[in-house]
Amino acid sequence: MTQSKATGQKPKQKRSIETRERILEAGERLFSRDGFHATSTKKIAREAGVSVGSVYNYFPDKKAVMLEIYARHTSRMHGMILESLKDADFASLGRDGTAVTRMIVDQSVKLHSFSPEFHREMSLLRYSDPDFAALNAQEMMRIVGMLVSILEPARENLRVDDLEAAAYVISSAVEEVVHSIKMFDAPMDEARLAAALADMIHSYLFTT
Amino acid sequence: MTQSKATGQKPKQKRSIETRERILEAGERLFSRDGFHATSTKKIAREAGVSVGSVYNYFPDKKAVMLEIYARHTSRMHGMILESLKDADFASLGRDGTAVTRMIVDQSVKLHSFSPEFHREMSLLRYSDPDFAALNAQEMMRIVGMLVSILEPARENLRVDDLEAAAYVISSAVEEVVHSIKMFDAPMDEARLAAALADMIHSYLFTT
Amino acid sequence: MTQSKATGQKPKQKRSIETRERILEAGERLFSRDGFHATSTKKIAREAGVSVGSVYNYFPDKKAVMLEIYARHTSRMHGMILESLKDADFASLGRDGTAVTRMIVDQSVKLHSFSPEFHREMSLLRYSDPDFAALNAQEMMRIVGMLVSILEPARENLRVDDLEAAAYVISSAVEEVVHSIKMFDAPMDEARLAAALADMIHSYLFTT
C-alpha cells in the first residue's frame, strides 16, 4: 500500500487515449460519490464501459488511478486560479490589505468548493497512505507558492518577514476552517467563522 | 455505518472489568499502530488475550471500541490540561499577550503530542464516518471552550469581539499546523512554522 | 439438533416455578415475534429478566423451551375447543351436514387464528427438525381425533367409511388453505377459498 509501481504505459493510439480517459472520468465520478475504498475496480470498469483487465492495462493498480485523477484535478484548479490572478491589479493590491485578504480567502474557498467530495476523499487518504500524503504536501506547497506570489508585491506593507511560513500557516488555517464548514456540520455559523478567519489573516499580515 | 447501538453490557464482576480494560488497551495499541481498518476484531482479541466473542460481549461492534478509546483518550488529556491550567496566574496572564499565546500553542501541541498516531487515526475516521465526525466536533468544541476560558480574563486587552469564533479559528489553525508537523513530512522547518503560528495568533488576539 | 436430552428439572419451589414461567412467557413472545432461529437464549433471558444460566437450569437447551411452549400452546387451544364442543347439540348436528361442516371449518380457523405467528414458526420447524415434526404429527392426530368424535354421531349420514383417514385428509386441506390465507399473500379472495373449502368438505362427507 506504499509505493505504486511505475505507471502502466503511454498510449499512443487515439482509441487508447479515449479508453484511458473514460477510466479516469469514471474513477473521478465514483471516488467522489462513494469514496476510494468503497469503489472497486470492477465498478470503475463497468462505469467506464470497459473490462477490468483494461483498467489494469492502463494503470498498475487502483491507487494509480486515484493518484492521476488527483493530479489532474489540482492542475485544473490551479490553472483556473492563475487565470483569475492574471486580471488582478497587483500594484493596487499591494496597498490595500483588505483586498488581498479577501482574495486569499476567496481563492482558498474556491479551491475547496470545486469538488468538495473529492477533496474530502483526498484529505482522508493522506492520513492513511504516504503516497497520498506526499501528493497532498506537494499540492500544499503549490498553494503556498501562489500565496507568496500574491503577497510579494505588497511586501513593504506586510508585518511578516518569513513570507513562506506565513503562507503555509495561513493556508493550513483556511484549509481546516473550510473543511469544518463544508464537510462537517459546522458547529458555528459560517459567517462568523469566515469573518474571524479573514480578521485573523488580515491582522497577521498587515499592520493597522 | 451511522449509529452504533447501545454499548454491550455493564460489567458486574471484577473479572469483567479487567477483560474490558484489556480489550481497550489492546485496541488502543493496535489502532494506533496499524490504523482502524487494518485492525481486525480477531487481532484485537488475540492481543488482549481473549476470544473474539468476548470483544463482542463488551462492545456492540468494532467501532464502539474505537469510540470508547477515543472518549477516554480525550478525557485524560483534558484532565491534564485543566490540571496545568489551575496553576496558571490568570491575573498576570491577562496583561501579558505573549504568555497567553505561548500557553495556547503549548497546550495545543500537548494535546496532539500525547499519542499522535492515535490522533491521526481519529482525524482520518472523521472523514469517513459521521459518528466519528460528531465526536471530533464535540471534542473541538471542548477545546474551544477551554480556549475561551483562558482568554476571557484578558478580554479587555483583546482586539477580537467574537471570542468563540476566534477560539475556533485558532484551534483549527493549530490543529492543522501541528498535524503537518507531527504526522506528515513537514515541508518546512518546525521552528519556522511554530513561530509563524504563534505570531499569527498573537497579532490576531492582541493589539500591538 | 435431533434429540433433546431429558428436561432440566421439576421445580418445586414457588420462586422456581415463577422463574420457569417467566422464561416460557418470554420465549413465546420472542419466538412468535422474531422466529425461533432469530431468538437467542440471551434475548430470552433478558426478556424474562433472568440470566442465561437460569434458562439452562430449567431447560436442557433452546429447543426444549420451544417444545414446551408448543405443548402448552396446543393444550390451551384444545381445551378451548373441547369447551365449545360441549355446548353443541350433537344429536341435531348429526342430521345437518351444513352445520357440521361449518363447525369443522370454524374450529380449524380458530385453531390457526389464535396465534398465527407462532403457528407459522411451528410449521417451519417441523420441516427442519424431526422432534418438531413428531410433535406436529402428534398434534395433528389430536385434531383428527376431535374431528372423528364430532363426526361419529352423524356416522349414518356420512358417505365415508374410513372416518379417520377422512378426518386426516380434511385437516390437511384445512391446514394448508388456512396457511395460504393467513400467512402468505392469498392469491385469491379469502371468501372464495373458504367457500370452496367448505363445499369440498361437505360434498365429501355427506350425500346430497
Add this chain to the structure above:
Amino acid sequence: MTQSKATGQKPKQKRSIETRERILEAGERLFSRDGFHATSTKKIAREAGVSVGSVYNYFPDKKAVMLEIYARHTSRMHGMILESLKDADFASLGRDGTAVTRMIVDQSVKLHSFSPEFHREMSLLRYSDPDFAALNAQEMMRIVGMLVSILEPARENLRVDDLEAAAYVISSAVEEVVHSIKMFDAPMDEARLAAALADMIHSYLFTT
C-alpha cells in the same frame, strides 16, 4: 432478507457457462441433502470445484443460487407434466370423473416425488422468507392453471362453479397430504390416505 439484487452477470464464454452449471448442480445436491441453512457458500464452492469468489461472480448471494435452482426445478417438472398431458384424451376424460381424479392425484404426487428433499426445503423457506414465499405462490398458481385446463373440458360434468378456487383448494389438499406421506412419518397407511384424498376430490368435483 427481502429482495435479492439482480443476478450476477451474463456469461459470455463457454467456460463461464460450465462453471455456472457446476455451481447450480452442487447447490442442488447440497441444499437437498443438508438444507439451505446448513449449506455454506464454501461448501457449495468446494462441491462445485470452484472458488468461493466464483460463486459470487455468478450469483449475488446464496439465496439467488437457491432461487435459480428452484426455478429450473419447477420448469423441468412442468415441462414433464405438460408433456404427459399432451397424450391424454381429453374428450374421454371429460366423461369419466374417475380418470380425471386419478390424473390429478397422479400428477400432483409426481410433482412432489421428483425430488422430495428439495421440495421440503422450499416449503420450509417459504415460511421464513418472502421471496421464497412469493416464488412458491407463483408456482402454486401455475399448478392451479394446469388443473383448471385439465378440468375445463369436463366442465359440464362438474358440480363446482368456481373452477379456480376449486383447483386451488384441491392443490393445497394434495400438497399437504403428499408432504405428510413423503416427508413426515405418515401417521396412517399411505394407501388409506391416498384413497381418502382421491375420494374427496372426486366427490367434490363430480355429481354421483
Add this chain to the structure above:
DNA sequence: TATGAATGAGCATTCATTCAT
C-alpha cells in the same frame, strides 16, 4: 439456585489482481 463471562467455530460476503484466451 443463580449468575453472566468466556468461548471459538462458523457464516456470508468482498475485492484487488492475474492471466489464458
Add this chain to the structure above:
DNA sequence: GATGAATGAATGCTCATTCAT
C-alpha cells in the same frame, strides 16, 4: 490491446452452551 473468469485470504460478527463463582 482487450477481455472477464477465477482466485482465496480476509473481514465483522453471531450464538448455543459451559462453568467458576
